[in-house]
Amino acid sequence: MKALKILILILFAGVLIYAASDLPYRGDPDNLMHVEESVTNTQVKGNYFVQNAYRDARTPNMVTVVLGDYRSIDTFGEQVVIYTAGLITLLVLRRTRKIKRALK
Amino acid sequence: MRRQFDSPIVILGSRLLSPYIMVFGWYVIFHGHYSPGGGFQGGALLAASILLIRVAGGRRISRLQIQEFATTPLAVIGVVIYFATGLVSIAMGGYFLDYEMLPIPGLDPAWLRYYGILIIEIGIGLAVMAILIMIYDNMVRGEDYA
Numbered sequence: 001m002k003a004l005k006i007l008i009l010i011l012f013a014g015v016l017i018y019a020a021s022d023l024p025y026r027g028d029p030d031n032l033m034h035v036e037e038s039v040t041n042t043q044v045k046g047n048y049f050v051q052n053a054y055r056d057a058r059t060p061n062m063v064t065v066v067l068g069d070y071r072s073i074d075t076f077g078e079q080v081v082i083y084t085a086g087l088i089t090l091l092v093l094r095r096t097r098k099i100k101r102a103l104k
Numbered sequence: 105m106r107r108q109f110d111s112p113i114v115i116l117g118s119r120l121l122s123p124y125i126m127v128f129g130w131y132v133i134f135h136g137h138y139s140p141g142g143g144f145q146g147g148a149l150l151a152a153s154i155l156l157i158r159v160a161g162g163r164r165i166s167r168l169q170i171q172e173f174a175t176t177p178l179a180v181i182g183v184v185i186y187f188a189t190g191l192v193s194i195a196m197g198g199y200f201l202d203y204e205m206l207p208i209p210g211l212d213p214a215w216l217r218y219y220g221i222l223i224i225e226i227g228i229g230l231a232v233m234a235i236l237i238m239i240y241d242n243m244v245r246g247e248d249y250a
Contacts, residue, residue: 057217059137067142068221072201076186078144079228083183086235090176093246 108162118160125153133229137218143228150229151236158240172245175238182231186224193220 024031038044053065067075109115129149132141158166170178190201198205203220204213211219 056214057221058214059218059221061137061139063140064136064142064221064225068224069203069217072190072224075224075228076190076201079183079186079231082235083179083231086176086179086238089239089242093242 108165109160114160118156122153122156125149125156129153129229129233133225134222136225137221143225144232146225147229147232148236150233154233154237155240158237163244170234170237172241175234175241178234179231179238182227182229182234185227185230189220189223189227 028034032038033044033046036044036047049062049066049070053062054060057065057069059065126149129146129152131146132149133143133146136142136146154169157169189203189206192207193202193205194200196205196207201220201224203217206216206220208216208219
């Protein structure tokens with residue numbers, strides 16, 4: 001059984017390495033994600049963000065503009081996730097007196 | 105956690121470090137437009153500065169800082185700052201979280217986006233700080249009953 005596990009791991013690593021050998025080179029300007037128009041003649045959004053982030057929000061840090069402006073609803077969702085985690089610790093860990101009496 | 109540490113070195117060290125960590129947290133939030141940082145990272149630093157005093161000083165000293173009952177309202181205020189920014193821009197005739205519709209007079213749309221991002225970063229920082237403190241307080245309190 002252990003040999004089977006190791007065999008599966010090696011096979012999966014081989015698949016991943018084969019897939020990684022086909023990735024484009026980092027920083028190559030001819031990559032599909034760096035061209036202005038994609039294969040289907042639509043505008044590539046990442047290229048738009050890089051070119052127009054400073055003009056739209058007067059902020060030199062592009063990551064802040066993407067997180068706070070272009071993708072702000074996603075950031076709102078992240079904040080709600082953290083808020084929910086805090087509320088769950090409040091519900092699970094904080095015992096009130098009524099529950100303690102019911103347990104006895 | 106519940107009681108104060110016996111060693112005075114721990115308390116003095118945390119008293120020395122805590123204000124500097126807090127100032128650095130505010131710097132990370134407000135300088136997030138120009139350098140790496142933002143609401144989440146700055147909020148975690150603010151929470152670290154308060155939790156340092158809570159771990160070292162025990163419950164009696166931590167009552168002088170943010171108290172236990174104040175953390176949940178602070179978290180709600182942080183989430184509401186973000187959500188109200190979106191709702192105000194809807195009320196002024198834009199989309200949800202469309203900062204260029206915010207009613208701040210005398211600013212270009214680009215500068216309105218700048219200040220809109222700053223407002224929501226402050227909301228995120230407040231919520232993250234309050235929730236990290238809330239998790240710590242609830243865990244300490246759960247330790248009492250265990």
